[in-house]
Every structure is written in structure tokens, then in C-alpha cells.
Amino acid sequence: MKSFPSSGARFLTVKELQSKGWSRRMVTQYLGEPDHVGTRIPGRAGRPGKFYCADRVRRVEAMEPALAAEFQLVRAFTQRNEQTASARMASMLELIQDTQLPVLDQSLDDLLFEVRRSLGTPVAADVEYRLAVEKLLGTFALTVDALDLFSWHAGVCEARIRLRNRFLVHVSRTYPLLGEVALSLVANLQVDQSKLKGATHEPHSCLQRNRISD
Incomplete structure (x- = not known):
């Protein structure tokens, strides 16, 4: 004023x-x-x-009686939109929670062998572990990308992060030796998520910001 x-x-x-x-x-x-x-x-x-x-x-x-009626209509419409958005968010997060994670049945030795073979030159163990986790993430990318079907949906950005985090925790439990690397990536994604409030209508930028990079 x-x-x-x-x-x-x-x-x-x-x-x-x-x-x-x-x-x-x-x-x-x-x-x-x-x-x-x-x-x-x-x-x-x-x-x-x-x-x-x-x-x-x-x-x-x-x-103005008509104005009072319009105010009431606007408030009802706003409340309905908020309730609808909350319902869509809840259904999206429920879908993510119910998504079945793949069985990781490859042995850690075989996984690390593939990483070393792709590199061609020796690297430190922590680099090998990180590349192994990224290789596993690559196999799960199609599942995460399937959320493109819901690009209009409230909460799709948070859903992508939650689904990827679930998979990283799954990796840490299946391969304890990779646990520290996998859980550190979970923490990084959670930090990124705090920067994405209000960006639920930008699924592609969300995905790009949360790519795991070297």
C-alpha cells in the first residue's frame, strides 16, 4: 500500500x-x-x-453484492485447484513408491570388470566405484524417463528425484562396497531438490539439473 x-x-x-x-x-x-x-x-x-x-x-x-459473490467464487476455485494439485501430487508419489525396482543380480566383480574394460587404463578404486554406480543408474534411466508421460503432472520433478534416490539406496543395499558412493549421490540429489521448489512444471530442466556427472 x-x-x-x-x-x-x-x-x-x-x-x-x-x-x-x-x-x-x-x-x-x-x-x-x-x-x-x-x-x-x-x-x-x-x-x-x-x-x-x-x-x-x-x-x-x-x-457491491455481485462482487462479494465473485470473491466467493474465486476463493472456491482457488481452494479446488489447491486440492486438485495436492491429489495429483499424492498420486504421483504413490506411483513412485509402488514402482518395482530391478533385481541387481550381476556380481560386483563382473560389474567392476566391465568398468575397467571400458576405461582401458587403471584408475583409483573410488573412481571405479563411482563409475560402477553411474553404470547401474544408466540401466535404470528408462524407468525414470518414463515419467515424461506425466510431464504436465504436479510433482513430476520431485517424483524423478525420489525414484532415483530409491534406486540408489537399492544399489547401496545390494552392493555394500558401493554404498558410500551411492548414498552420497542421494544426498546430492536431495540438496538439488531444495533448489527446485516451484519448478514442477519444468520436468526437463529438473532432469538436466539432476544428471549424475563426473
Whole structure:
């Protein structure tokens, strides 16, 4: 809320009105022209700010029955959207929890032999272990990528991370010698996940940010 010394009145921007439940259409229909046009609002490409007298807004809110009905409809719609998004998130996470992990029946010696053969030159044991875990992750990639079918779905980014983490824990239990490497990758993915709040509609960027790299 802003005040102007010349009038002493308090004013609201369109953004502040929207936070109170007003839509742009409702602002135009019930409030009409702004009471004050001021200097540009930061981030609005030089366009001047439009301000509406707070007292007039309160009077309109109190005197317009149709407006009250619209507010109620907006609140109901918002609540329904939130409930729907929560339900979609729950179903996605349930799907991930029910996804069957593959049986890892290759011996650790055979797995490490394949890693050494692909390298051609000797490397430190910890590098071998990391490459072995990444090789196993590669075999599971198709399962994770199958979530592309749900790219529109709320929570798909978190679901990818959870599914990959489940597999890494599975690797650590199947191959205890690789456990430290596998669990360290789980921790890294959890840190990345904290940076992805609000990015559930960007599944591909989520996948790219959480690729395991050398």
C-alpha cells in the first residue's frame, strides 16, 4: 500500500488488489479508472503504476453484492485447484513408491570388470566405484524417463528425484562396497531438490539439473 503526500490517502496497486482476491477484469468492471497514475513500477518495462484509493476499494467491496459473490467464487476455485494439485501430487508419489525396482543380480566383480574394460587404463578404486554406480543408474534411466508421460503432472520433478534416490539406496543395499558412493549421490540429489521448489512444471530442466556427472 502506498500513500501520496499531496492527498494523504492510501492507495493499492493492481498486484495488491489481486492478492486480496481481485482479478484484472473485476478491477476494470468495479473500480474503473485508477485514482492515481504514478511513476513506473520496477520491473514493468517503464509503464506507469496504477493506484486505487484504499477507501474507495473498501466502499466498493462493502456495497457491491455481485462482487462479494465473485470473491466467493474465486476463493472456491482457488481452494479446488489447491486440492486438485495436492491429489495429483499424492498420486504421483504413490506411483513412485509402488514402482518395482530391478533385481541387481550381476556380481560386483563382473560389474567392476566391465568398468575397467571400458576405461582401458587403471584408475583409483573410488573412481571405479563411482563409475560402477553411474553404470547401474544408466540401466535404470528408462524407468525414470518414463515419467515424461506425466510431464504436465504436479510433482513430476520431485517424483524423478525420489525414484532415483530409491534406486540408489537399492544399489547401496545390494552392493555394500558401493554404498558410500551411492548414498552420497542421494544426498546430492536431495540438496538439488531444495533448489527446485516451484519448478514442477519444468520436468526437463529438473532432469538436466539432476544428471549424475563426473
